[in-house]
Amino acid sequence: MNLGLPEHLARESMSRALAYAGQCAALVCLAIGMIVAGDAALAAGDAALPGASRDDLAALVLLGVQAILLLLLARHTTVTLTVVYLLAGAAVVFGVTILAMTPDNGVDSTNTTVIALPQLALVLAGGAGTGSLIALAWVVLAYGLAEAAAFLGAAVGGGTWVPNAATAAAFGLLVVVRVFDGVSRRADTRRETGLHRASQQTRELALRHDYELRATARLHDTALSHLVAIAAAGSGPIDERLRSGIRQDLGLIVGRDWAIDHGDTSADHDVRGAPGSSAPARRSPSVQATRTVLPEAIDAAHNAGLAVRLTGDARVLASLGPSRAAALDSAVAQCLVNVARHAGVHEAEVAIGPGHGDVTVVVIDSGLGFDLDAVPDDRIGLRTSIRARIEQEGGTVRIWSSPGVGTTVVLTVPEGGA
Amino acid sequence: MMLRIRLTQQEADPIGGIAAAPIVPIGSALAVAASIGLTFVHRSEVSSTLAALLGILLVAAAGVVASVSALPSRAPFTAERLWLVVSVAVGAAITEYVSTLGADRPLVGDYGPLVIGILILAVAPFCTWMSLLTAGMLAAAVLAILAVGAAGGRLSGDSLVALVALDTLPVLALSAAAAGYSYAIVGETLAWQREANSAALARDAEMRAGIARSVQQSRVSVLGREVLPFLAGIMTADRITVADADRARELAEALRRALKEGIESTWLDDLAGSIAGVRGVAVRVDDPGGAARDLRADQRSTLTALVSWLSTSGRSSAITASFRARDHEGVVTVSATPAQQAPVRRDLERFVVVARSVGMRADTSVSRDNVLVEFRYDLE
Numbered sequence: 001m002n003l004g005l006p007e008h009l010a011r012e013s014m015s016r017a018l019a020y021a022g023q024c025a026a027l028v029c030l031a032i033g034m035i036v037a038g039d040a041a042l043a044a045g046d047a048a049l050p051g052a053s054r055d056d057l058a059a060l061v062l063l064g065v066q067a068i069l070l071l072l073l074a075r076h077t078t079v080t081l082t083v084v085y086l087l088a089g090a091a092v093v094f095g096v097t098i099l100a101m102t103p104d105n106g107v108d109s110t111n112t113t114v115i116a117l118p119q120l121a122l123v124l125a126g127g128a129g130t131g132s133l134i135a136l137a138w139v140v141l142a143y144g145l146a147e148a149a150a151f152l153g154a155a156v157g158g159g160t161w162v163p164n165a166a167t168a169a170a171f172g173l174l175v176v177v178r179v180f181d182g183v184s185r186r187a188d189t190r191r192e193t194g195l196h197r198a199s200q201q202t203r204e205l206a207l208r209h210d211y212e213l214r215a216t217a218r219l220h221d222t223a224l225s226h227l228v229a230i231a232a233a234g235s236g237p238i239d240e241r242l243r244s245g246i247r248q249d250l251g252l253i254v255g256r257d258w259a260i261d262h263g264d265t266s267a268d269h270d271v272r273g274a275p276g277s278s279a280p281a282r283r284s285p286s287v288q289a290t291r292t293v294l295p296e297a298i299d300a301a302h303n304a305g306l307a308v309r310l311t312g313d314a315r316v317l318a319s320l321g322p323s324r325a326a327a328l329d330s331a332v333a334q335c336l337v338n339v340a341r342h343a344g345v346h347e348a349e350v351a352i353g354p355g356h357g358d359v360t361v362v363v364i365d366s367g368l369g370f371d372l373d374a375v376p377d378d379r380i381g382l383r384t385s386i387r388a389r390i391e392q393e394g395g396t397v398r399i400w401s402s403p404g405v406g407t408t409v410v411l412t413v414p415e416g417g418a
Numbered sequence: 419m420m421l422r423i424r425l426t427q428q429e430a431d432p433i434g435g436i437a438a439a440p441i442v443p444i445g446s447a448l449a450v451a452a453s454i455g456l457t458f459v460h461r462s463e464v465s466s467t468l469a470a471l472l473g474i475l476l477v478a479a480a481g482v483v484a485s486v487s488a489l490p491s492r493a494p495f496t497a498e499r500l501w502l503v504v505s506v507a508v509g510a511a512i513t514e515y516v517s518t519l520g521a522d523r524p525l526v527g528d529y530g531p532l533v534i535g536i537l538i539l540a541v542a543p544f545c546t547w548m549s550l551l552t553a554g555m556l557a558a559a560v561l562a563i564l565a566v567g568a569a570g571g572r573l574s575g576d577s578l579v580a581l582v583a584l585d586t587l588p589v590l591a592l593s594a595a596a597a598g599y600s601y602a603i604v605g606e607t608l609a610w611q612r613e614a615n616s617a618a619l620a621r622d623a624e625m626r627a628g629i630a631r632s633v634q635q636s637r638v639s640v641l642g643r644e645v646l647p648f649l650a651g652i653m654t655a656d657r658i659t660v661a662d663a664d665r666a667r668e669l670a671e672a673l674r675r676a677l678k679e680g681i682e683s684t685w686l687d688d689l690a691g692s693i694a695g696v697r698g699v700a701v702r703v704d705d706p707g708g709a710a711r712d713l714r715a716d717q718r719s720t721l722t723a724l725v726s727w728l729s730t731s732g733r734s735s736a737i738t739a740s741f742r743a744r745d746h747e748g749v750v751t752v753s754a755t756p757a758q759q760a761p762v763r764r765d766l767e768r769f770v771v772v773a774r775s776v777g778m779r780a781d782t783s784v785s786r787d788n789v790l791v792e793f794r795y796d797l798e
Binding site: 009020027124184205217219223233362 | 431433434437438440441444448452532536539542577579580583584587588590591592594595596597598599601602603606607610614618644645646647649650651652653654655656657658659660662663664666667669670673674676677680681683684685688689692715716718719720722723726727772
């Protein structure tokens with residue numbers, strides 16, 4: 001539900017409504033003019049005054065033509081039609097003035113209601129375009145034409161030209177209305193009140209609230225049982241059923257490209273990159289594979305003094321083409337450099353897992369973390385460089401981070417590639 | 419179409435109604451000026467000075483009635499007010515007729531038709547086009563009788579038609595303009611609303627997707643950011659440590675709390691949160707029963723507009739919105755502590771008008787250290 005008119009439409013709508021109002025009044029003027037002329041023609045006919053009757057009929061026709069043009073203008077308000085209407089209307093004023101000036105009518109000056117009728121219809125009709133200034137320009141032009149036509153008519157018909165009081169009053173009224181419209185809109189009450197914006201915002205708030213609630217409920221439903229199970233289990237080895245339950249549910253929440261199949265490997269492996277650290281106690285083929293596939297990342301971690309805990313099945317990295325593998329390697333390296341620089345911790349975890357046609361690498365640290373919405377500029381660049389690399393390979397990057405909790409970066413690229 | 423007959427601009431576009439309010443005193447002043455000017459022009463015909471003065475006074479009275487009736491604080495402008503204004507103005511026209519009884523020249527100096535027309539035009543933003551047109555026609559009928567009366571037996575049947583037509587011209591033309599304006603602006607507003615509503619519905623799916631994404635990024639939020647990596651860590655870990663178990667307990671607790679809060683909170687809490695986050699103005703919502711949920715969409719928009727407005731441009735330093743029920747009436751009280759650009763009553767008036775147009779009664783009170791707006795609405 002929307003209330004009222006929005007800021008951007010108010011001007012046009014008001015302009016059109018005012019123009020329509022003027023056209024209605026103009027039509028009434030012409031209709032009354034036609035009634036008067038028709039009535040006079042009938043009266044002259046009854047009184048057997050063929051000359052007068054012909055004059056009145058001529059006035060009736062002239063006003064009729066103006067009325068038809070006015071209806072046309074009201075339907076299609078274009079500049080051309082406005083100009084045509086103004087010129088034709090001025091001609092009608094001229095004609096009606098000459099007809100009114102014939103001696104039988106007893107009209108000696110142009111300040112008379114009969115001449116005012118086509119003049120009023122001319123001034124009130126308005127014109128194409130929106131806005132108070134354009135409307136005022138048309139009104140001034142129409143008024144000028146109306147009085148000029150009456151002046152010419154008086155000169156030709158042998159009467160005196162006096163500005164028509166009714167036409168001047170209508171002109172004044174129109175100027176007041178248009179100036180008021182222009183000035184009142186300048187006060188900008190609409191924008192200030194922001195009703196339209198508020199209505200959009202309210203709709204969005206309600207939707208968002210609904211979604212947040214649903215998302216919270218979903219997180220609650222999927223994660224709570226695991227958290228309770230972990231809390232209840234206390235310290236000790238992890239139950240495999242719990243592990244696979246978590247894996248399944250995390251997949252449901254964040255999509256299959258996140259933290260997939262970590263648990264497939266029977267054991268976790270340490271790759272100590274930090275200087276002075278002891279050599280890993282056990283080595284599996286997957287770790288050796290990693291050493292050959294993520295060399296840049298491991299080197300970077302080593303150089304930065306970061307211990308990397310590697311988990312998952314590193315063999316899946318072999319399914320990547322060399323340049324894609326290199327891109328992923330660089331991105332992971334960049335993530336680890338970030339951890340070393342900003343997280344304030346000396347170790348990070350890198351988990352590798354296959355998906356359905358994807359390879360996912362998760363870089364987790366439990367360091368300082370940061371507010372994603374308030375990332376400092378220098379880190380935007382790094383994030384972009386990670387993102388750019390991965391997205392170029394048709395992959396995606398997701399980041400979770402929270403101050404004091406740590407950061408999780410999930411890099412996913414499709415298998416294969418150059 | 420039916421809606422167009424029933425609605426006024428003030429109802430369809432309340433802010434437009436407020437913006438139009440000053441045109442009424444302007445129109446009334448013009449009407450009074452016209453009555454004085456034209457009385458002066460035909461002063462030679464005036465047979466009763468008292469009646470002439472009374473006529474001008476009645477025009478002024480009609481103008482005052484119209485101006486007061488159109489004040490935003492007295493919205494909505496009811497049909498009875500239009501009839502009152504037109505009746506007083508017609509009274510002025512009759513008095514003016516009486517003042518020149520016997521000496522009147524037809525069509526010269528009779529201000530009745532013009533004055534009634536101007537007043538009808540001035541109140542056009544507040545009346546339906548049908549009532550404006552009817553008022554104009556009825557006034558024209560009375561004026562026609564007066565014109566015939568003034569002409570007496572001096573005119574033949576044929577010129578009587580012309581006389582009546584020309585005499586009623588101002589009131590007919592001006593009320594046609596008023597009705598045309600009301601018809602067009604209500605039509606424009608309704609057309610926009612239809613268009614906006616259908617666009618909003620069409621956009622809903624898109625907006626839902628966007629919101630779903632941003633929710634993933636934001637509030638599943640602070641919690642998701644903690645819970646998901648934690649679970650991922652457990653999933654890939656060998657053992658659960660005591661610290662892990664403690665952390666799991668904490669997170670489970672936080673998760674339960676978040677769900678409870680989510681269920682208890684409403685859109686208004688979200689608005690408060692977003693205002694506090696973006697503009698740094700504390701907004702407290704006191705709505706234990708979740709009454710904000712029961713407000714209609716347009717009522718919510720009004721409340722949102724008010725709270726947003728109060729929170730911008732340094733108008734308030736703190737805002738409280740509290741809900742309570744009284745008999746069969748819901749009451750929302752928005753109270754704000756004024757800051758450097760303290761709101762004044764006049765500013766609040768437009769929200770009062772908007773509230774009225776969405777079926778809420780509203781009151782404001784402004785003091786140096788508190789701004790209070792109270793909306794009352796019927797509980798179903």
